[in-house]
Amino acid sequence: VIGSGLGGLSCAALLAKEGLDVLVLEQHYEAGGCAHNFCYGLDGKPVSRARVQKEDLEAWHFEAGPSLYSGLSQERSPNPLKHVFQMIGEEPTWVTYANDDATAWGAFVPEAPDGYRMPTGAAGFEEVLERCGGPTAKEDWRRLSEALLPLAEGVMGLPSVAIRNDPGALITLVGRYVGPISQILSTGRAGRLAKPFSELMDEVNVTDDFLRNWMDLLCFLLQGMNSEGTLTAVMAYMIDDFYRGPGTLDFPIGGSGGIVDALTRGITKHGGSLQLSTPVKEILVENGRAVGVKAGANGKLTIRARKAVVSNADVWTTSKLVPRGAHQGFDEETDKLWAGDVKQCKSFMHVHVGIDEKFVPDDAPPQWTIVDRWDEDGIDVAGNVIVVSMASKLDPGLAPRGKHVIHAYTAGNEPWSVWEGLDPKSPEYKELKDERAECLWRAIEKVIPDARKHAEISMVGSPQTHAFYNGRDRGTYGPAIRAGKDTYPSQVTPLPGLYRCGDSTNPGIGVPPVAASGAIAAFSLLSIPAHWRNLDLVKM
Structure with a gap:
């Protein structure tokens, strides 16, 4: 391998x-x-x-x-990684979070530039729609959820680990999971699973700008493209898992x-x-x-x-x-x-930081996401979407005693063309790293003021870093495969x-x-x- x-x-x-x-x-x-x-x-x-x-x-x-x-x-989950763990009899110890105010996912969006906490689950998302959406947001969400529910029930019962690349799939997939397949077919929307999620939103008349933008964001975080390029099957799985029930996020020790x-x-x-x-x-x-x-x-x-x-x-x-x-x-x-x-998705900028816990507010979330703008040029404009993780809030063993580690990264929106041909040992390369990492420092300092000044250790990674250490061609996030095309x-x-x-x-x-x-x-x-x-x- x-x-x-x-x-x-x-x-x-x-x-x-x-x-x-x-x-x-x-x-x-x-x-x-x-x-x-x-x-x-x-x-x-x-x-x-x-x-x-x-x-x-x-x-x-x-x-x-x-x-x-x-x-x-x-124990029961639609996640294929969980299925692999079950089959091999090994897995990490998990910490659950994001289902209370103390560990809720932080979000900074144009409608709420000062940020808010978003507990996972149905109730948490409705609070977000109430705060950031327009007058039709909650009703649009209800229609979208109702259209997704029967599809999700089928998808959630159909493990992708049952697939194989030979005619034996008729036995391991079709033969073994007749019920979920029948459930999907009975919806009359089975063909939608392999089509863009944006088409389903159009079909059920989702018009609220915030809701559509938020769905674009989720698609982008999942697969590097907006709702026009993401399969409905992917979103049926994610939305059911993340938003319908009480909802939690998991983190491995x-x-x-x-x-x-x-x-x-x-x-x-x-x-x-x-x-x-x-x-x-x-x-x-x-x-x-x-x-x-x-x-x-x-x-x-x-x-x-x-x-x-x-x-x-x-x-x-x-x-x-x-x-x-x-x-x-x-x-x-x-x-x-x-x-x-x-086609290729874009790459990443990374900032890794180590900092004393005394500079981190007690109520800082373990994860937060920043969207600078809902841009007409697309969600993947460079530096627009940033994810910040402070993993040591969930597993203190990831940092020295009394310290925290922070990882901020641009979510697959950094172009390779800016970096191509640069000598990584040159002053120009270092200057460009500092320049392109500025948005990441601002994202960290949304929650931790003056983090840059107080950092005990910090490193900046570029698409060249991503390409070198991870063996990724041009530092790419992966193939830009557009749903339905x-x-x-x-x-x-x-x-x-x-x-x-x-x-x-x-x-x-x-x-x-x-x-x-x-x-x-x-x-x-x-x-x-x-x-x-x-x-x-x-x-x-």
């Missing part, structure tokens, strides 16, 4: 559980891909998580990627690293292994089939695969690993990819023996989809009986 993102780790853990000899190769010195944690010691120098854990060192634990999770603490550790245990306890600091330079192809990889800093380490190679790298990076001319069908797919048939690449490639998973493949971007993609890749390599046995462990 090339890459240790959540998709690759999910795939590897399921394959190892079923007795396959599994090796995960990761170019970074930390596992997790875009979801990795990295640590700095009290001396301000980087230190590996492995050493911090082994020696029980005090350290700053920073998250490189996702910080918002839901549907993971309860250990941060995203806790998720990575659980998936890694699922690999190693069955004899699989994870090798860090081992970049893959080439996928070996013999007689028209992928048979292994060349790895290591100089590419001289040859590792042969008895069954398959699974790439968790993005599709652009994967395409560069297969030698040109090794397989005609793969070359043709690559030509389409680089011709722009698959394009489809995500499959886990099966034109090259026999080469599979793929992660946010470049179906079902797309985000933590739940990438876990599902890893499971789909694994089960496409396993027998139908093995797949069925694992589905017996999934609780919906």
Whole structure:
């Protein structure tokens, strides 16, 4: 398995559980891909998580990627990552939050520039609509909810981990989950699931500007595009999970690293292994089939695969690993990819901060989001949407005693073109980082005044940082696959023996989809009986 993102780790853990000899190769010195944690010691120098854990060192634990999770603490859940945990018998310890005033999600939007707290659940969202929406907002929301409810009930009962990329899906998906499929078909709106969410809002006459803007924001945070580019199926799942019931958010002890550790245990306890600091330079192809990889800093380490190679790298990076001319069908797919048939989402700016708790207000939320403006040019205007996470409010062990860690990032709206060709050691690069990070500091200081002045440690990451450490082509968030117009690449490639998973493949971007993609890749390599046995462990 090339890459240790959540998709690759999910795939590897399921394959190892079923007795396959599994090796995960990761170019970074930390596992997790875009979801990795990295640590700095009290001396301000980087230190590996492995050493911090082994020696029980005090350290700053920073998250490189996702910080918002839901549907993971309860036993019965539609979240594919939860299903992977259930199948491998490993998972982190969860903290639940956002269901009370003390831990409610903070939001700063044009209608409420001074911010407000938004508890999850139906009641919390209605309060937001009352405060920020127009006279039709609540009625528009009621109609939208009623249209989504029957679709959501079907989607929530249909685990994406039941999918496989062969005719066996008729057994594991259609045959096993007849009830939820019938529920979806009975709505008369089944075709809507694969169409843009904006079309459903149009159909039920959602006219309130704030509600439509808020739905665009949620779509963007989930998959990097607005409601015109996001599948109704994705929003049916998210809205049901997040807004209909009492609602909670979940956070893993250990941060995203806790998720990575659980998936890694699922690999190693069955004899699989994870090798860090081992970049893959080439996928070996013999007689028209992928048979292994060349790895290591100089590419001289040859590792042969008895069954398959699974790439968790993005599709652009994967395409560069297969030698040109090794397989005609793969070359043709690559030509389409680089011709722009698959567009890219933008990238990120990051600011990581360590600060003494005395400078953090007692009522500061663990998470807050800032929308500068509902721009006519789109929600993804550079620096417009920013997410801030203070993970140590939920897990104090992520920071030294009496301290907090903060991660602020622009949500997939930073263009690569601004950074392309810059020397990361040049003064121009540092100046540009400081300039482009200014909006992130302002977002942090919405809640923590003078955070910049009081920071004990701070780092700025750019799209180049994202590309270098996470192996992302041009630092991209992932493919910009527009609902109803394009489809995500499959886990099966034109090259026999080469599979793929992660946010470049179906079902797309985000933590739940990438876990599902890893499971789909694994089960496409396993027998139908093995797949069925694992589905017996999934609780919906």
